Amino acid sequence: MTTRVIGKPLPRVDGRAKVTGSARYAADFNQPGQVYAVIVSATAGLGRIAGVDSAMVESMPGVIAVITHRNAPRLPYGEHKSYIDPAVGERLHVLQDDRVRFYGQPVAIVVADTLDRAERAASSLKLAYEAERPIVDPADPTVEAIVPEGARHADTSRGDADAMLAGAPVMVDETYDIARENHNPMEPHATIAAWSGDRLTLWSKSQFVVNEQAEIAAIFGIPPENVQVICPFIGGAFGTSLRTWPHVTLAAMAARQTGRAVKLVLTRKQMFFTTGHRPRTLQRIAIGANADGRLTSLIHEGAGETSRYEQFTEALTSASGYIYSCPNVRTRYRLRQLDIGTPNHMRGPGEASGIFALECALDELSYSLGLDPIELRRRNEPEIDESDNKPFSSRSLMTCYDVAAGHFGWSRRTPEPRSMRDGRLLIGMGVASATYPAYHAPSSASVRLLPDGTAEVAVAASDMGPGTYTSMTQVAAETLGLPVEQVRFSLGRSDYPPAPSHGGSWTMASVGSAIRAACIAVQEKAVRQAVADQRLTVFGGAVDAIEWTGGRLRRRGDPSPGQSYGDIVSSLGKPIEAEASSQRDPDVAERYSMHSFGAVFVEVAVDPDVGTIRVRRAVGAYGIGRVVNPRLAASQCTGGMIGGIGMALMERTVLDPRDGRPVNAHMADYLVPVNLDIPKLEAHFVEEVDPHVNPLGVKGLGEIALVGMAPAVANAVFHATGKRVRTLPIRIEDVL
Ligand code: MOS
Secondary structure (H helix, E strand, O other), X not given: OOOOOOOOOOOOOOHHHHHHOOOOEHHHOOOOOOEEEEEEEOOOOOEEEEEXXXXXXXXXOOEEEEEEOOOOOOOOOOOOOOOOOOOEEOOXXXXXXXXXXXXXXXXXXXEEOOHHHHHHHHHHOEEEEEEOOOOOOOOOOOOOEEOOOOOOOOEEEEOOHHHHHHOOOEEEEEEEEEOOEOOOOOOOXXXXXXEEOOEEEEEEOOOOHHHHHHHHHHHHOOOHHHEEEXXXXXXXXXXXXXXXXXXXXHHHHHHHHHOOOEEEEOOOOHHHOOOOOEOOEEEEEEEEEOOOOOEEEEEEEEEEEEEOOEEOXXXXXXXXXXXXXXXXXXXXXXXXXXXXXXXXXXOOOOHHHHHHHHHHHHHHHHHHHOOOHHHXXXXXXXXXXXXXXXXXXXXXHHHHHHHHHXXXXXXXXXXXOOOEEEOOEEEEEEEEEEEEEOOOOOEEEEEEEOOOOOEEEEOEOOOXXXXXXXXXXXXXXXXXXXXXXXXXXXXXXXXXXXXOOXXXXXXXXXXXXXXXXXXXXXHHHHHHHHOOOOOOOOOOOOHHHEEEEOOEEEEOOOOOOOEEHHHHHHHHOOOEXXXXXXXXXXXXXXXXEOEEEEEEEEEEEEOOOOOOEEEEEEEEEEEOEOOOOHHHHHHHHHHHHHHHHHHHHOOOOOEOOOOOOEOOOOOOOOOOOOHHHOOEEEEEEOOOOOOOOOOOOEOOOOOHHHHOHHHHHHHHHHHHHOOOOOEEOOOHHHHO
């Protein structure tokens, strides 16, 4: 009788709203009397603002306010840090002093009655700078590598990796350089701010609405309950909207200063300045192995870039500790501080970069050994997580290889580089492993059962595109025993029960488990109320002698159809509501190592004369616990693969060393894959039952989908051309 909806490939419940334009994104919430703000971005890369000439701009038609550090209100910038903010350092205080810390830092905000007038005024504002030359290249020899303060895993070691490397029969020892990337979702950052007395409403693009509420409250020194953040839809984000960046503060500041609702949308160019980026990384991987392919030593050293004012860290080297079996492992993680804005998590943060280096080095080792790259990984499959001596809650890496190899046709590959051709094109096939932690953060959820038999579920979560609306509706429908049409799921408001950030691949685990708990709580409450209601058939029954099946309540064993939520709520005369929270059992977290694993196969075609590299097809297989919606999960995976193609072959933010200006801060020169770059992509899921991770058995999928792609492409490029490229993106000139 139970409605089985978890595991069904349902289309998106919000699909119609999205394609018909009724889904409203932050900038769609136009307010009465709204005016328009435009940020003026610094055109110096370091130094101070020496002069502001705003008189001419203030007299331009339609201009309402010109706010710079000279006339901006001093904001309290109260203490507030969530886990999304770097643990060390202090966020940028916008328009609070004359210092310029990086190119593109907001130095003024202009407000006018129309967007055109605000843009024209902003572009006319004259600022003079005392500029110095910034340092923006982490490879600059004057830049010191610092130990991130308070980072738990900056240095790890087991055995003696350096000694074993020196004596290893077979070894590789190479360095890797991955370019800075910017997230570049379709929807730009946008905020509409409106004050009503001392209460502020923000319609704002955010992956973490409850944190945006707390952050803006702290910056303005007002109680969090005076701030409401609303964000029902997000047009892609990839991590760029995890933090609350300066433009949100500026929109709220401008709204308060002018007494009007203010709309502020960043330009594509401005999204390269103050909204985070994947840090450029410099890495070394050294691997020693016996002639049979067993690893004897693994050294992974890496450094990421950060700003001068905050230490952004990511898990660059962590996976090297657990992904394979190796008795001697040493990892080191460092930061290089530059005159840039603080980086931020970008899809697959840490692992995407670290695994690139490791998986390229393993491929290289497989050639030194004359061993199939999959067989090399098989020979180093660990029994347990050797970095902390815990069993894996589940691990299907080799099954993923088997499944993906079958779909891909790996057996057709001839191992010799340059040995496969299609006409004049060189064909290459490459593989790589992927992994990402299966996190679970505390979350809450509320459920209301209504007289018409429907249920309303609400959580302050976000949906940046993976299908959160749909998958959460499925969890609620299944737990309540209702058809999905009778469940309405809402998210994206800071006054809903709090959720963690929509990131880290933990939304399904965290929010899903909370929804499940809230649905169970509301059923228990309904039973307690129903047995006390003499108009209902279960009246007088013992609570534990009553059961829910298929959304209906009856005495256990009673053959009658029982009564529905609608019958019960109608009889009681008011909705039944419950709120519940969920978090991971700390004992289980202590006992198991929890990660998703996957295997990615790529075929490329390289033109030997002009060096163009095309990905022809990719096949990934993933062990991610239970798959709530295979259609959405496959879409999530192919999206991640596309991001991986971008990382491997296209994406690179280039900074001018003279002033730190991103020279390709627009979609014409910052290349991302387009339809013609995307061939056949396939995602498969291996059957995996993980009873430990959370009550739903889900491990998360958003990040791992990108993780193994770039090394699989690079390894395929080597197979096609015989050229080993250790810098990303791989360019035409690298293979000629
Ligand atoms: Mo994801 S980088 O945590 O949005």
